[in-house]
Amino acid sequence: MTDLPDEAYAAALASMPLVAASRLHEMVDKFGWAQAWELARDNRLRHAIALRTTSERQPSEVFASWSDHLRQVDVDRYFDRHLQLGIEIILRDSPLMPLTLADDIQPPAVLFCRGDRQWLSQTCVGVVGTRRASSYGVVMAKRIGAELADIGIGVVSGLALGIDGAAHRGSLAGGQGASELELVASSKGRPIGVVASGLDVVYPRQHADLWHAVIEDGVLISEVPVGGRPLTWRFAQRNRLIAALSHAVVCVESKKVGGSMTTARMAISRGLGVFSVPGVITNPLAHGPLDLLHEGASVYRNVDDIVVGLSSRAPWVPLLSTTKRHRSLVERVVEALDPVSEVVLECLETEPRSVDAVVEITGLSLVQVVAALDRMQSGRRVEEVFGQWVVNV
Amino acid sequence: MLASVASSTLLGVVGRPVTVEVHVSDGLPGFTIVGLPDASCREARDRVRAALLSSSLPWPLKRVTVNLAPSGVRKEGSGFDVAIAVALLAAAGELSLKHIDGIGCIGELGLDGSIRRVPGIVPLSHALEASSIVVPMACVHEAIAANNGVVRGVRDLAELVAALKGINPWPVVPAPPDAIEELASFDMSDVRGHATGRLALEVAAAGGHHLLMTGPPGAGKTMLARRLPALLPDLTSAESLESTCIHSAADQLMPTCGMLRRPPLRAPHHTASAVAIIGGGTSAMRPGEVSLAHNGVLFLDEIAEFPSFVVDTLRVPIEEGVVRISRARGSVCMPARFLMIAAMNPCPCGEANPMLCRCSPAQRQRYERRLSGPLLDRFDLRLTLDRPATSDLVGGAPGESTAVVKQRVAMAREIAAERGSRTNSQLTLQRLRAVAPLSSAGRQVLERALNTGRLSARGMHRVHSVALTIADLGQHVGPLTSDHVATALCLRQELRCSTAAA
Numbered sequence: 001m002t003d004l005p006d007e008a009y010a011a012a013l014a015s016m017p018l019v020a021a022s023r024l025h026e027m028v029d030k031f032g033w034a035q036a037w038e039l040a041r042d043n044r045l046r047h048a049i050a051l052r053t054t055s056e057r058q059p060s061e062v063f064a065s066w067s068d069h070l071r072q073v074d075v076d077r078y079f080d081r082h083l084q085l086g087i088e089i090i091l092r093d094s095p096l097m098p099l100t101l102a103d104d105i106q107p108p109a110v111l112f113c114r115g116d117r118q119w120l121s122q123t124c125v126g127v128v129g130t131r132r133a134s135s136y137g138v139v140m141a142k143r144i145g146a147e148l149a150d151i152g153i154g155v156v157s158g159l160a161l162g163i164d165g166a167a168h169r170g171s172l173a174g175g176q177g178a179s180e181l182e183l184v185a186s187s188k189g190r191p192i193g194v195v196a197s198g199l200d201v202v203y204p205r206q207h208a209d210l211w212h213a214v215i216e217d218g219v220l221i222s223e224v225p226v227g228g229r230p231l232t233w234r235f236a237q238r239n240r241l242i243a244a245l246s247h248a249v250v251c252v253e254s255k256k257v258g259g260s261m262t263t264a265r266m267a268i269s270r271g272l273g274v275f276s277v278p279g280v281i282t283n284p285l286a287h288g289p290l291d292l293l294h295e296g297a298s299v300y301r302n303v304d305d306i307v308v309g310l311s312s313r314a315p316w317v318p319l320l321s322t323t324k325r326h327r328s329l330v331e332r333v334v335e336a337l338d339p340v341s342e343v344v345l346e347c348l349e350t351e352p353r354s355v356d357a358v359v360e361i362t363g364l365s366l367v368q369v370v371a372a373l374d375r376m377q378s379g380r381r382v383e384e385v386f387g388q389w390v391v392n393v
Numbered sequence: 394m395l396a397s398v399a400s401s402t403l404l405g406v407v408g409r410p411v412t413v414e415v416h417v418s419d420g421l422p423g424f425t426i427v428g429l430p431d432a433s434c435r436e437a438r439d440r441v442r443a444a445l446l447s448s449s450l451p452w453p454l455k456r457v458t459v460n461l462a463p464s465g466v467r468k469e470g471s472g473f474d475v476a477i478a479v480a481l482l483a484a485a486g487e488l489s490l491k492h493i494d495g496i497g498c499i500g501e502l503g504l505d506g507s508i509r510r511v512p513g514i515v516p517l518s519h520a521l522e523a524s525s526i527v528v529p530m531a532c533v534h535e536a537i538a539a540n541n542g543v544v545r546g547v548r549d550l551a552e553l554v555a556a557l558k559g560i561n562p563w564p565v566v567p568a569p570p571d572a573i574e575e576l577a578s579f580d581m582s583d584v585r586g587h588a589t590g591r592l593a594l595e596v597a598a599a600g601g602h603h604l605l606m607t608g609p610p611g612a613g614k615t616m617l618a619r620r621l622p623a624l625l626p627d628l629t630s631a632e633s634l635e636s637t638c639i640h641s642a643a644d645q646l647m648p649t650c651g652m653l654r655r656p657p658l659r660a661p662h663h664t665a666s667a668v669a670i671i672g673g674g675t676s677a678m679r680p681g682e683v684s685l686a687h688n689g690v691l692f693l694d695e696i697a698e699f700p701s702f703v704v705d706t707l708r709v710p711i712e713e714g715v716v717r718i719s720r721a722r723g724s725v726c727m728p729a730r731f732l733m734i735a736a737m738n739p740c741p742c743g744e745a746n747p748m749l750c751r752c753s754p755a756q757r758q759r760y761e762r763r764l765s766g767p768l769l770d771r772f773d774l775r776l777t778l779d780r781p782a783t784s785d786l787v788g789g790a791p792g793e794s795t796a797v798v799k800q801r802v803a804m805a806r807e808i809a810a811e812r813g814s815r816t817n818s819q820l821t822l823q824r825l826r827a828v829a830p831l832s833s834a835g836r837q838v839l840e841r842a843l844n845t846g847r848l849s850a851r852g853m854h855r856v857h858s859v860a861l862t863i864a865d866l867g868q869h870v871g872p873l874t875s876d877h878v879a880t881a882l883c884l885r886q887e888l889r890c891s892t893a894a895a
Contacts, residue, residue: 355589356589356781359588369588370882371880374838374875
């Protein structure tokens with residue numbers, strides 16, 4: 001038994017029910033990983049650790065549930081499963097623990113990591129927002145993700161439906177511009193996914209492709225060992241990790257209360273730059289970002305705002321001049337447009353519209369409109385989101 | 394004495410000739426029907442007796458045996474009543490054999506001697522092997538349309554006997570009402586906005602491409618679907634006979650002229666059973682909705698509300714154009730070549746807008762998954778509709794009328810027919826590549842859609858054939874341009890439910 005590394009015991013301890021980082025820290029401070037595991041298994045922790053009595057559970061029940069759980073877990077084989085899946089286990093004192101997390105006010109006790117862990121130390125920005133985003137929110141999140149990737153800044157997000165996923169997709173798609181610019185950064189920004197389940201439990205299922213793409217292209221981290229379900233309380237923990245890891249946080253679309261607002265406020269409490277994407281005030285999903293603006297967050301107009309706003313916490317910040325030049329480069333790609341496309345583009349500039357609406361307004365034939373949209377889409381001038389065509393600025 | 398009269402029975406949607414033989418001999422008075430009659434057939438005895446007596450005709454107090462030949466085939470229904478009565482009168486000596494020479498009869502007898510219509514008069518009279526046939530006056534026009542011989546309509550047994558004896562002339566058949574053009578109550582010009590929807594209807598009608606529409610309630614899915622049949626060309630005489638036979642066999646209401654000339658529209662409710670959709674049944678094999686929609690349109694509103702096994706039964710008829718129904722007692726084959734239009738909401742709550750949707754992602758996925766992948770593949774055209782803007786509803790110029798679009802559809806169908814296939818949707822991939830090559834720009838558009846994951850390899854073939862239909866509608870000659878392909882792509886949108894996951 002004694003020849004197992006601490007990581008094996010850490011995985012087993014982290015898999016116990018109702019164990020968050022703070023509880024693990026307390027155990028490990030007193031006993032170290034291996035001994036904490038032994039005590040917890042034999043139900044002898046009750047004398048060493050104080051648990052609050054809650055309405056649902058007596059402390060003795062919690063200790064008993066830990067003991068029961070650990071008796072069922074074969075530490076050796078459980079550890080092996082992590083290794084087989086290529087999951088790295090980073091303990092709190094390890095030099096591999098990213099500094100941003102190690103120095104945080106609520107540092108993780110153990111971190112599970114899949115993908116290339118070097119990306120955890122890149123300069124990165126959290127992009128948060130609702131799971132039920134509007135087309136505007138999705139477009140903005142994608143664009144922010146792509147622009148950040150272009151200038152070598154990673155995107156931290158939760159891989160959830162809506163804004164989170166869109167930001168990651170943007171980040172994965174971005175970075176094409178990086179080679180055109182003589183950037184100081186050696187590579188494009190990479191997506192960092194922070195999830196609330198074990199790294200083998202894909203959640204949400206719809207994002208299975210994204211999940212694997214992030215592992216492939218960036219890195220996926222969690223505080224939950226293999227097989228851990230995405231329980232509600234773990235999402236709050238996950239949000240804290242997003243705030244801790246990011247050098248700045250952008251809130252795209254959110255209602256007045258919700259997980260993304262919590263993340264943004266955690267970022268404020270950590271002294272990070274928080275940016276709000278302004279929305280239309282009649283849209284309930286704009287109220288979250290607007291509240292943040294009112295509380296003193298910065299407005300997000302384009303990626304330059306983030307570059308300016310990134311504090312000295314960020315190890316690497318692109319020069320503002322490069323990002324400006326980058327945009328002018330992008331703009332130069334799309335100069336010449338045929339007359340029909342001009343008309344269609346003009347029509348879309350006021351607000352996103354469906355094909356039918358464009359036909360109705362411009363009086364062009366459907367075939368003309370569709371062909372023009374197709375041409376402009378191939379030039380990345382416009383994009384279709386939820387059946388609405390949106391102009392890429 | 395022995396006498397026989399021709400008649401016919403229904404097997405699925407086709408008629409089958411039957412000879413009704415009646416033998417009257419001395420012996421204990423009695424009446425027996427042999428030759429696999431079903432219950433309603435066996436009851437003919439009581440109807441015939443009452444009808445003869447009511448018409449002041451003699452009922453022979455002798456031993457009567459009725460045989461329905463061929464004896465091995467099951468007979469059903471009350472359509473043999475008239476044939477039995479006539480043969481019986483001849484066998485009993487009331488009519489001479491000369492009178493009934495070459496006569497075929499179809500019809501049910503009332504107790505007062507009246508002759509009533511029976512289901513399936515069109516296939517029945519089509520199959521009848523007789524030089525002159527007698528049918529109920531109520532459905533004489535349908536029989537005339539189906540049978541090229543002499544067709545007589547009669548109202549009651551007394552009238553029939555008098556005519557057969559030559560006492561009275563045959564009753565005059567009223568002139569068939571003119572084939573009045575059905576009032577196009579749903580015109581395309583009523584559709585405001587919906588440019589894509591209009592084009593999708595036109596392409597569906599011209600190329601025979603199945604169409605799936607997704608959208609929130611009130612987006613106009615049903616409104617559009619109702620306007621599709623009017624765009625299809627009139628049925629050819631062969632098609633018309635096929636469809637009329639099916640409708641007649643199912644005892645559907647016929648147009649007054651007796652023949653279906655316009656493509657039928659069938660819109661079964663989503664509570665319909667698999668048998669009601671496909672056909673079949675316990676006693677007789679009845680055509681289902683797919684057969685009734687033969688040569689016409691099958692409209693499945695709220696397709697996601699249909700039990701999935703019912704919807705999946707459609708796969709074979711879509712592919713083969715026929716349904717084969719096999720039961721222990723036998724199997725029948727019924728034609729079922731239809732244009733399918735389906736409509737569904739994007740999710741259980743019906744809101745397409747992800748902001749307003751109250752469904753959980755799991756609910757939405759479950760809803761979408763009710764359409765199996767193979768079935769979804771059959772839809773060349775997939776449309777996502779939104780509620781039209783208010784300005785479109787109140788203002789907005791009226792669009793082209795049905796008549797204009799119908800003409801274009803007819804021309805496109807002609808072009809397709811010259812290629813040798815009935816419609817473009819039935820072209821195989823090899824044939825499609827041969828007759829409709831893509832221009833390099835067109836190929837680029839397709840490749841881009843493939844690379845971005847919008848299209849699968851199979852989807853590419855379907856988009857290609859839709860692009861061909863669009864080109865035909867524009868009477869375009871030469872390789873398909875990027876405009877055609879882009880428009881075809883625009884008519885194959887992703888289902889909104891899956892894109893909501895960003």
